[in-house]
Amino acid sequence: MPQIWMSYDELGALCGCGAMAARDLAINLSLDRRKSRDGTTRVKLDLALTARFFASVREADFDLDCAIEALRDTHRQMAALLAPSEFHNRRGAA
DSSP states (O other): OOOOEEEHHHHHHHHTSOHHHHHHHHHHTTOOEEEOTTSOEEEEOOHHHHHHHHHHHHHHHHHHHHHHHHHHHHHHHHHHHHSOHHHHHHSSOO
């Protein structure tokens, strides 16, 4: 089981709330909390929050894949419009 540590801001983004609500959530769930070397308090995610984190990463990858495919489609369409007309006329000829 991996250990995932998040700041209150990151936990809030994951849970759809603010940093203070994330802090209260961490306290209520008795999650491990530690001060990092940078002075930020981080919270160790439990099993349920880890599953939610991985689900959000999977969704983000899917959205990214869709965005990349949309950009490729747009590029193909623009390239077809910008291609010289001679190329279009000779395309089917052998």
